[in-house]
Amino acid sequence: SNKDIATPKRTKQILEKHGFSFKKSLGQNFLIDTNILKRIVDVAHLTASSAVIEIGPGIGALTEQLAKQVGAVVAFEIDQRLIPILQETLAPYPQVKIINQDVLKADVKAIIAQELSGADDIAVVANLPYYVTTPILMKLLEAQLPVRTIVVMIQKEVAERIAAGPNTKSYGSLSIAAQYYAEAETVFTVPKTVFVPQPNVDSAILRLTLRRHPPVEVANEALFFEIVRASFAQRRKTLLNNLSHHFAKKLTKGETEQLLLDIDIDPKRRGESLSMAEFARLTDKMDGMLS
Numbered sequence: 057s058n059k060d061i062a063t064p065k066r067t068k069q070i071l072e073k074h075g076f077s078f079k080k081s082l083g084q085n086f087l088i089d090t091n092i093l094k095r096i097v098d099v100a101h102l103t104a105s106s107a108v109i110e111i112g113p114g115i116g117a118l119t120e121q122l123a124k125q126v127g128a129v130v131a132f133e134i135d136q137r138l139i140p141i142l143q144e145t146l147a148p149y150p151q152v153k154i155i156n157q158d159v160l161k162a163d164v165k166a167i168i169a170q171e172l173s174g175a176d177d178i179a180v181v182a183n184l185p186y187y188v189t190t191p192i193l194m195k196l197l198e199a200q201l202p203v204r205t206i207v208v209m210i211q212k213e214v215a216e217r218i219a220a221g222p223n224t225k226s227y228g229s230l231s232i233a234a235q236y237y238a239e240a241e242t243v244f245t246v247p248k249t250v251f252v253p254q255p256n257v258d259s260a261i262l263r264l265t266l267r268r269h270p271p272v273e274v275a276n277e278a279l280f281f282e283i284v285r286a287s288f289a290q291r292r293k294t295l296l297n298n299l300s301h302h303f304a305k306k307l308t309k310g311e312t313e314q315l316l317l318d319i320d321i322d323p324k325r326r327g328e329s330l331s332m333a334e335f336a337r338l339t340d341k342m343d344g345m346l347s
C-alpha cells in the first residue's frame with residue numbers, strides 16, 4: 057500500500073527524518089519496490105506459522121512484507137544507526153525482533169533455539185549485503201541450521217555460480233560447496249533501478265532448498281572440499297596438473313595419474329567437467345591411498 061516502507065516517497069521521508077547517510081562499506085542498497093519484495097516473499101512459500109530469519113533489514117522494507125505473512129521474524133542488523141529507525145518503522149509489527157549484531161559473528165543456531173523454538177518451519181529471507189554474500193551463505197549452510205529454505209537477493213553472477221552445473225562457465229568450487237548442502241536455483245533477476253542507491257551490478261533471487269543428507273557420501277569431507285578447490289585452482293589446466301601440483305608432497309604425478317585411471321576419470325579432463333559424484337569417487341580413492 058501507499059504506507060509501505062518500500063515506496064520511493066516513504067523511504068526518502070524516513071531517511072531524511074533521521075538524517076541517515078548510506079555506508080557503501082556495509083553494502084547498503086535499499087529496496088524501494090513493493091512488488092519485487094512481494095515476489096521475493098512468495099518464492100519462500102511461507103505460511104502464517106513460518107518463522108523467518110532476515111539478515112540486514114536496513115530500514116525494514118523487506119521485514120515489513122515478511123511480518124505481514126509470518127508469526128515471527130528475527131533480523132540481524134550490523135549498523136547501530138539503523139536500530140532506532142527500525143524501532144519506529146516496524147512499531148506496528150510486534151512479531152519482529154531486531155538483533156544488533158554482525159551475522160558473521162552471531163551464534164545463529166543458539167538464537168534460533170532461543171527465539172524460534174516453537175517454529176515448525178524456518179526460512180532465511182534476505183536482501184544480502186553484496187560484499188559478504190559468500191561468507192554469509194557458507195556460514196548458514198555449514199552451520200546445519202534447522203532451516204527449510206534460504207531465499208536471498210544477491211549479485212547475479214554469484215547466484216549463477218552457486219546454481220551452476222558441470223561444463224558451464226559459472227561452475228566451480230562455490231557451486232559444489234553450496235550444492236553439497238542445498239538444491240540451488242536462480243528464480244528471477246532484478247534490475248538496478250529498484251534500489252537506492254543503485255548498485256553497479258545486476259541482482260538475482262537465489263533459492264536454496266536445504267538437503268537432509270548430502271547428495272554424495274564421502275568418508276573424508278575435508279578431503280572432498282580440498283580436492284574440489286584444488287581441481288579448480290587453475291581453470292584451464294587439466295585435472296591431473298591441478299591435482300598433482302596440489303598433492304605434490306603426498307603423491308607423485310604418476311601415482312595421481314594412475315588413481316584417476318583406476319576410477320575411470322580421464323586425467324586430461326578439466327575440473328569443470330566433473331560431477332559431484334565423480335569428485336566423491338575421487339575423494340574416496342585418494343583417501344584410501346593417503347591414509
Ligand code: SAM
Pocket residue numbers: 082083084085086087088111112113114115116117118119132133134135138157158159160183184185186188
Ligand atoms: N533489507 C533492506 C532492503 O532490502 O532494503 C536492506 C538491504 S541492504 C542490501 C543490506 C543490509 O545489511 C544493510 O542494512 C546493512 O547495514 C546490513 N549489513 C551489512 N553487513 C552486515 C552483517 N555482517 N551483518 C548484519 N547486517 C549487515
